[in-house]
Amino acid sequence: MKPANGHLPRRKLLQGLGCLSAGLAATGAAPVADVTENVRPPDVTTNPPRQWGPGAPPSYTPDPDVVIIDRSFRDLLFSAATIHRVWDQGTWLEGPAWSSEGRYLLFSDTVTSRQYRYLWETGEVTVFRPESYHSNGNTFDYQGRQISCEHFLRRVIRWEHDGSVRVIADHYEGRPLNSPNDVVVHPDGGIWFTDPGYGDGFTEGHADEPGGEANPDGKIRWRLGEELIGEIGGNKRQADHTFRVDPSGRIEAVLTQAQLPNPNGLCFSPDHKSLYAISSGRQPGGNGHDGDQAIHVFDIQKDNTLANPRLFTNMRFQGVQMGPDGMKADIFGNLWCGAGGPLGLCGVFVFNPEGHLIGRIRLPHGVSNLTFGGPKRNWLFMCAGESLYRLQVNTQGVAPA
Structure with a gap:
């Protein structure tokens, strides 16, 4: 049900059941062998829908669900590549991150509170951590250490090389964090992360104690689950912030709730002189404030403050407000x-450095987050609902080597 404020709830917005084609109407007829330039084969948006997974028939090339809007997008593609569903046994997948040292893709299932890894050599997906405290965003720093955002414990942690865990941040100005969401690392050793309230609920974490914004009337039994873990994160949320933690451990707010409400995905430009940040929709306990569901960009000053705020893209497409979530830059600055969004529009949107939409990747679910992986960083991995997808591309992602 669409709420009175006119915004789709985040999960409903991101979870599309399929994508309706703006082009070919579904006929249900079997494709013929001699497909010409003017006849598009069935794709994920048709009825019957494109088949995925083991046993599915081979995909057409070029893949009809990799949509070229500007010819510059063609240069970023490997024409013989097709989208593959790698795995579909999750619940709500988030935070994909590539480990160069381990040659695996790490990702979170925020609902089941597990972390998984996709092994490059075999293509197998295995449980990496059976309890991740409802982790969401993940990354690897320039020393190859894993950094994760934990919703249940409302903190950002780093796994050291000896297997120990270091808490990077769990409080700001004496108050507990909300639910750290996305995290990126800078070559100077700084760790940047967003702290909205999407984990302030029992689906992906735990609600506030009675009287908190995510549990104002106290009906939610917010301590349930504590007996299984032995401890619980902060119990009353504060305002949203985007934070930076310097190498000494000092935490500072680089963006306030007023400057960027409901902060979500983060990304640096290839030269690390600009920060992209997503302002997403209303969240649990959001106290009525809404983000604009757009991508904003800021200049990073020498003292790590942000300046020159501007709109990168409003994320409106064909008259529809899309719901951006996670993002990554490639080496060319795209x-x-x-x-997520209505049926037919969900998936991946690709913008050039000037903010112009140059291409799309259509998927049967909204994409929560994505990253570039593989030994050459030229495979795009996409988390979408319960599934993980991949596509080989003709560019490389920007990330620690």
Whole structure:
């Protein structure tokens, strides 16, 4: 049900059941062998829908669900590549991150509170951590250490090389964090992360204690689950912030709730002189404030403050407000953004450095987050609902080597 404020709830917005074609109407007829330039084969948006997974028939090339809007997008593609569903046994997948040292893709299932890894050599997906405290965003720093955002414990942590865990941040100005969401690392050793309230609920974390914004009337039994873990994160949320933690451990707010409400995905430009940040929709306990569901960009000053705020893209497409979530930049400065929205529009949106939409990747679910992986960083991995997808591309992602 659409709420009175006119915004789709985040999960409903991101979870599309399929994508309706703006082109070919579904006929249900079997494709013929001699497909010409003017006849598009069935794709994920048709009825019957495109088949995925083991046993599915081979995909057409070029893939009809990799949509070229500007010819510059063609240069970023490997024409013989097709989208593949790698795995579909999750619940709500988030935070994909590539480990160069381990040669695996790490990703979170925020609902089941597990972390998984996709092994490059075998293509197998295995449980990496059976309890991740409802982790969401993940990344690897320039020393190959894993950094994760934990919703249940409302903190950002780093796994050291000896297997120990270091808490990077769990409080700001004496108050607990909300639910750290996305995290990126800078070559100077700084760790940047967003702290909205999407984990302030029992689906992906735990609600506030009675009287908190995510549990104002106290009906939610917010301590349930504590007995299984032995501890619980902060119990009353504060305002949204985007934070930076310097190498000494000092935490500072680089963006306030007023400057960027409901902060979500983060990404640096290839030269690390600009920060892209997503302002997403209303969240649990949001106290009525809404983000604009757009991507904003800021200049990073020498003292790590942000200046010259401007709109990168409003994420409106064909008259529809899309819901951006996670994003990554490639080496040419293009921004690849996962988005949810109405049937037929969900998937990945690709923008050039000037903010112009140059291409799309259509998927049967909204994309929560994505990253570039593989030994050459030329495979795009996309988390979409319960599934993980991949596509080989003709560019490389920007990330620690």
